[in-house]
Every structure is written in C-alpha cells, then in structure tokens.
Amino acid sequence: MPKIVDARGRSCPEPVIMTKNALESNPDEPIQVLVDSQVAVENITRFATGKGYTVDREKDGEEYILNIRK
Amino acid sequence: MDGKRKMFISGGIIGLIATILMKFGNPGNMGFCIACFYRDIAGALGLHRAPVVQYIRPEIIGFIFGAFIIAIAKGDFKPRGGSSPFIRFFLGFFLVIGALMFLGCPLRMILRLANGDLNALTGLIGYLVGIFVGIQFLKKGYTLGRSTEQAKISGYITPAIALVLLIFLLVKPAFIFFSTEGPGSMAAPIALSLIAGIIVGIVLQRSRICTAGGFRDAMLIRDYHFLWGILGIFLVNLIANLVLNFQSFNLGFVGQPIAHNSHLWNFLGMVLAGICSVLLGGCPVRQTILASEGDTDAGITILGVIVGAAFAHNFGLASSGEGPTTNGKIAVIIGLIVVLTTAYSIVKQANQIRYEKKEGVNNA
Numbered sequence: 254m255p256k257i258v259d260a261r262g263r264s265c266p267e268p269v270i271m272t273k274n275a276l277e278s279n280p281d282e283p284i285q286v287l288v289d290s291q292v293a294v295e296n297i298t299r300f301a302t303g304k305g306y307t308v309d310r311e312k313d314g315e316e317y318i319l320n321i322r323k
Numbered sequence: 324m325d326g327k328r329k330m331f332i333s334g335g336i337i338g339l340i341a342t343i344l345m346k347f348g349n350p351g352n353m354g355f356c357i358a359c360f361y362r363d364i365a366g367a368l369g370l371h372r373a374p375v376v377q378y379i380r381p382e383i384i385g386f387i388f389g390a391f392i393i394a395i396a397k398g399d400f401k402p403r404g405g406s407s408p409f410i411r412f413f414l415g416f417f418l419v420i421g422a423l424m425f426l427g428c429p430l431r432m433i434l435r436l437a438n439g440d441l442n443a444l445t446g447l448i449g450y451l452v453g454i455f456v457g458i459q460f461l462k463k464g465y466t467l468g469r470s471t472e473q474a475k476i477s478g479y480i481t482p483a484i485a486l487v488l489l490i491f492l493l494v495k496p497a498f499i500f501f502s503t504e505g506p507g508s509m510a511a512p513i514a515l516s517l518i519a520g521i522i523v524g525i526v527l528q529r530s531r532i533c534t535a536g537g538f539r540d541a542m543l544i545r546d547y548h549f550l551w552g553i554l555g556i557f558l559v560n561l562i563a564n565l566v567l568n569f570q571s572f573n574l575g576f577v578g579q580p581i582a583h584n585s586h587l588w589n590f591l592g593m594v595l596a597g598i599c600s601v602l603l604g605g606c607p608v609r610q611t612i613l614a615s616e617g618d619t620d621a622g623i624t625i626l627g628v629i630v631g632a633a634f635a636h637n638f639g640l641a642s643s644g645e646g647p648t649t650n651g652k653i654a655v656i657i658g659l660i661v662v663l664t665t666a667y668s669i670v671k672q673a674n675q676i677r678y679e680k681k682e683g684v685n686n687a
Binding site: 261262263264265266267269270273289290291292295299300303315 | 326398399401403406461462466467468469470471472531533536539540543544546548603604605620
C-alpha cells in the first residue's frame with residue numbers, strides 16, 4: 254500500500270512541498286497524492302517528472318489521484 | 324509546444340499589451356498595476372477621497388471576465404473557500420500597503436524595470452528578500468489550512484461585482500468619482516482597456532503566471548517554469564517600449580513617472596509585498612485570477628487589497644512622486660511585524676500539533 258499524501262484543498266505551493274517531503278523521506282517508495290485542482294496536478298507532475306519519477310493520474314470526480322514512483 | 328516557450332509567449336503577450344495600453348493613455352509605466360488599479364477603483368467608489376486616483380479600471384473587469392469565462396470553458400471553475408479568510412484579508416490589506424509604499428504591485432515593478440526605472444530594481448531586491456522570508460515559513464510547515472467546496476453561488480460573486488463595476492463605469496452615476504487630473508485621469512479608451520484585460524485574463528488563467536510563484540518556485544524547488552513567464556513580460560515589454568514608447572524610455576533613478584527614489588522604503592515596501600504574496604500563495608494578479616475561478620479566499624484577499632488601498636489614502640500611507648510619508652513608513656513597519664507574527668504563530672501551532680501527534684503514536 255503506497256504512502257498517501259492528502260493535499261486536497263491546500264493552496265499553492267503546499268501540495269508540491271508535501272509531495273517533495275514525502276519523496277525525500279522515502280525516495281524509492283511509490284506514493285499516492287490526492288489533490289483537487291488542475292493547477293496542483295500540473296505543478297506536482299512537473300516537479301516529480303523533473304526529479305525522474307513517473308506520474309500516473311486518475312480522475313475521481315472532482316479530485317485527482319497521482320501515483321508517483323521511480 | 325514545450326512549457327518554457329509557452330510560458331515565455333504568455334508573458335510576452337502581457338508585456339506587449341502593457342506597452343499598448345501605455346501608448347494609448349495609461350499612466351507612465353502603468354500598462355498594468357494591480358495595486359494601483361484596485362486603489363483607483365476604491366477611489367471611484369468613494370472609499371477614499373484622493374481626487375487624483377479615482378477611476379474604475381476596465382482592465383480589472385476584463386481580467387475577471389476573461390479568467391471567469393475561460394475557467395468555465397476549461398473546467399477550472401470551482402467555488403471553494405474557507406482557508407483562513409480573515410487572515411487572508413489582512414495579508415491582502417498589508418500587501419497593498421507595501422505595494423503603495425513602492426508605488427506598484429509586483430507586475431508594475433517588472434513593467435517599471437522594463438521602461439528603465441532602476442528604482443524598480445531596489446523594489447525587486449526587496450520582493451526577492453520578502454519571498455525568501457516567506458519560503459522559510461513554508462518550509463517550516465506554514466499553512467492557511469484546507470479550502471473546501473462552497474455553495475455554487477459564491478463563485479459567481481466576483482464576476483457579478485465586475486459586472487456591476489462595468490455598469491458604473493459606463494453609466495457614470497453621480498456617486499462614482501472620476502479623476503479629472505493626475506494618474507486617475509490617465510487611461511486608455513474603455514473598450515481597448517476592457518478587451519486588453521479580457522485577453523490578459525485568459526492568458527493569465529491558462530498559463531497560471533504568478534510573479535511571486537515564479538521566484539518562489541525557483542528558490543524553493545529549483546523549478547524555473549513560471550520564471551520564463553516573468554522573463555517574457557519583461558523582455559517583450561522592454562522591446563515594445565523601445566519601439567512604441569521610445570520617448571518615455573528613461574534609464575535611471577530620477578525623473579521616473581509615479582515613482583520615488585527613497586531606496587530603503589522602496590525596498591521595505593516590496594519586502595512586505597513579497598512576504599504577503601508567498602503567505603497568500605500568489606501575488607495580487609494571481610489572486611484576481613483565482614477569485615475569478617471561484618476561489619472565495621482569493622475574493623476575500625482582493626477585498627483586503629481594496630480596503631487596504633482605501634486606508635492607504637485616507638491615512639496618508641501611500642507614497643507619491645515626492646517620496647514616502649511618515650505615516651506610510653510606520654504602516655509598513657507595523658505590516659512587517661503583523662505578518663511575521665502571524666506566520667510565526669501559525670508555524671508554531673502547526674509544529675505543536677505535529678509533535679503531539681507523534682507523541683500520541685509513540686505512547687500508543
């Protein structure tokens with residue numbers, strides 16, 4: 254079960270910081286980030302892919318689930 | 324098209340339109356100034372009575388319409404709120420106190436620099452220092468809390484206010500004030516300003532350009548994506564000014580339009596604006612776009628900006644071409660103390676909660 258980072262409702266740039274902290278504490282473990290805005294999806298995807306991770310996104314109603322792994 | 328190029332072009336469109344608005348009558352180096360424009364709107368509504376800065380700026384109305392329409396079309400429109408609105412109000416309030424000390428929002432700071440006003444360089448250094456300070460709080464766990472979904476109608480309030488302002492602008496009822504001299508009287512034609520605002524509102528909404536975000540992300544996560552947008556605004560505005568407004572291009576510190584060269588206070592004013600922008604999650608122009616997308620917290624922030632701008636003139640806090648005022652200096656110092664205390668208190672509480680949670684786990 255991947256670690257879940259719940260960044261829903263957080264204003265910019267908190268979702269990216271939360272993702273960054275989670276990845277830095279366990280660099281090789283996959284994580285799942287929950288967000289609810291398209292901007293957060295774009296920012297986290299740009300950050301994680303820039304660090305060499307792959308990001309899969311699932312849309313769940315108004316929310317997004319980002320699966321991030323090496 | 325790759326991200327950087329898209330950002331640069333988006334910024335370039337904003338820079339070019341700013342030059343055109345100045346060419347057609349906007350005040351010097353003020354193609355856009357979010358702080359000044361809200362200040363002018365506050366004056367037009369009679370919230371302050373400084374006769375030289377009263378006008379309902381159509382650019383702001385255009386920003387809101389453009390961002391609102393494109394957000395609905397692209398599925399970004401989402402009524403949300405409830406993330407410390409009262410704190411946001413005061414961050415908006417003090418942000419504009421800082422900006423009116425410097426005489427411009429961060430966007431006008433870039434435009435001033437692109438027209439040769441080197442005082443904006445002092446302002447930029449201050450802004451960067453402010454952003455750096457704000458980032459230290461973010462790193463230590465600063466948060467204004469989650470926003471949640473709000474009643475649908477709340478998302479329509481900001482566009483509705485813009486519509487009412489447009490009606491006031493066109494009908495010109497007796498209770499609305501319009502400057503007959505000074506910066507408030509200098510304006511491009513209404514239709515041009517409105518269309519320019521709509522285009523820029525669309526560009527800002529789609530690109531998510533934010534002057535604070537650009538520098539913040541570069542410092543915080545080494546992400547230069549939004550910085551390309553800021554560079555686009557600066558470079559295209561610079562070139563367009565040299566071509567279209569060459570007679571007003573003036574490299575130096577003195578004789579700059581709607582500016583002063585009190586370096587310390589230009590610096591400190593923008594330190595305050597920088598801290599507030601990071602603590603809010605975006606600069607004034609970004610707050611305007613977010614408010615248009617249904618973010619009611621950004622809407623409250625804008626109200627804080629408008630009220631702050633009104634106080635800035637009622638209490639003699641805003642600078643003029645002659646320089647800063649004593650009251651303004653006191654207000655900037657108070658602003659710095661208030662926002663730093665607020666941020667410190669939030670960080671302390673957040674860490675306390677985290678510590679207690681950890682203790683709870685260890686004791687379980």
